Amino acid sequence: MTNAATETVAERIARILCRHQVEVIFAQSLPSAVILAAEAAGIKQIAYRQENMGGAMADGYARISGKVAVVAAQNGPAATLLVPPLAEALKASVPIVALVQDVERDQTDRNAFQDFDQIALFQSCAKWVRRVQVPDRIDDYIDAAFTAAASGRPGPAVLLLPADLLRAPAQPATLPRSKCLGRWPLDRTRPSEEALDEVARRIASAKAPIIVAGGGVHGSGAAEELTALQHEASLPVITTNMGKGVVDEFHPLSAGVLGSLTGARSLGRHSQPLIEEADFVLLVGTRTNQNGTDNWRQIPTSATVVHVDVDPAEIGRNYEATRLVGDAAETLSALREALGRVDLTRRHSDRARLEERINGFWTAFERDRLDVATATSGPIRPERVMAELQSLLTADMMVVADASYSSMWVVGQLRAPGIMRFITPRGLAGLGWGVPLAIGAKAARPQSAVVALVGDGGFAHSWAELETMVRMQLPVLIIVLNNGILGFQRDAETVKFGRYTTACHFADVDHVQIAKACGCPAVRVEDPCDLADLLKNSINAKGPMLIEVMTDPEAHPPLSLFANMDAAA
Secondary structure, rough: OOOOOOHHHHHHHHHHHHHHHEEEEEEEEOOOHHHHHHHOOOOOEEEEEHHHHHHHHHHHHHHHHOOOEEEEEOOOOOHHOOOOHHHHHHHHOOOEEEEEEEOOHHHHHOOOOOOOOHHHHHOOOOOEEEOOOHHHHHHHHHHHHHHHHHHHOOOOOEEEEEHHHOOOOOOOOOOOOOOEEEEOOOOOOOOHHHHHHHHHHHHHOOOOOEEEOHHHHHOOOOHHHHHHOOOOOOOOEEEEEEOOOOOOOOOOOOOOOOOOOOOOOOHHHHHHHHOOOOOOOEEEEOOOOOHHOOOOOOOOOOOOEEEOOOOOOOOOOOOOOEEEOHHHHHHHHHHHHHHOEEEEEEEEEEEEHHHHHHHHHOOOHHHHHHHHHOOOOOOOOOHHHHHHHOOOOOOOOEEEEOOOOOHHHHHHHHHOOOOOOOOOOOOHHHHHHHHHHHHHHHHHHHOEEEEEEEEHHOHHHHHHHHHHHHHHHOEEEEEEOOOEEHHHHHHHHHHHHHOHHHHHEOOOOOHHHHHHHOOEEEEEOHHHHHHHHHHHHHHOOOOOOEEEEOOOOOOOOOOOOHHHHHHHH
């Protein structure tokens, strides 16, 4: 590393990133001065093929690593492509610091090449956006970006770096900085003892309490605390899509994912009464969004609602609630202490009945889907793919899905054999992010197997990143469900309008040849009997692998939107 007395601003940035324990930067060489300095400092560059995908890689990395992810981009069109993944990170509460080059300081507002108002560009999709103007403030601004990303409700922060500033000599910091701000959550807050004691008393006296756990439990690292609360207070738990994996779904008090998955052959069709009959609902780390509540219909208006969230604005947004503002892990730990001071006899006396009832949900679910989960004819049912994958799941494995139907097959058909990570782009649910999310997850935890489930529609957005996966030697198993259509688009238009547009059907695409052209081994599967051995041999392969599964275009997840259509079939 260059001596601090002679280093450039770019070299100072690299040194600050090392202080924040940044080990990986997602970039495409630009800003060149920063990336050259970062690589010289030992920071690994994972070079994406397109900024949209690079931002999603950073998202996946942050969710798994517990670190603030760093993505970098050129100004102009490259910067605009960072908007979609940063918007996903903002909605999904994922901390990312984006280092974006800007035009030289004396070229602003002169129609310089690729000049654009990047402050305005990023303000709608980031918590914090700044442009550095003077070299002697670079330490302050980098630290402020990490602080903004990792504190409170996590999210993206954007720092604009003029090209000439990066080449300028760095000035000694007036007030030297030494803290590491690269891990999240940065702060661990908790509600008052009085508020926690009151909630504990309400749990103890409730007739039918339930927990609804969201993605904030994963973000806080609160899964162990939630599991302990579930066991110690004999509380049933359902999760949102993003909350999947925060509890072992084989625990007798775990009722799986609910949300909009309440159609035919769904677990939710059986488990929904559990929340509809609740008189006490504990929301933990959830935005109570549309999909997670099936259009805000599932939480009964007669129930007492208590909401644990680090973001004060989310509490009471859709359901008036008792406020427990704080970090999920810290708050659940404190709530467990408060529950230790009350009589939980009522909770424990009802446990056996609850466990039997929840077991009945799972049993009925398995019965309802048995025909499609074991179907031996083609085209292959996605439920059969999920059934074969289920037998290979371990708690250490990471399962990633693209948006739309891919996410719904994963969260609705797989059963977590322990606390584990499922990554789905549910903030904005943009197509194409499954593959880059998986690449970022693998970079964060290289020792764990990563399986990415994507549809052919979404995969078309990210084909090029197969080369990234091969070049960076990141072994990810990609399962492409190829049904030749935009499934959700076709089905939703059919339900709403009775017909669908010409964009829904694709020409035949050979994804195996695309993968092989990128150096990734691949195979096409048309016989469901070939799935088991192929999946088993591919999950722990030393290199990347793509399996193209020719699936039934008439299959769709059991969403409530299609309940009437399925009933009439």
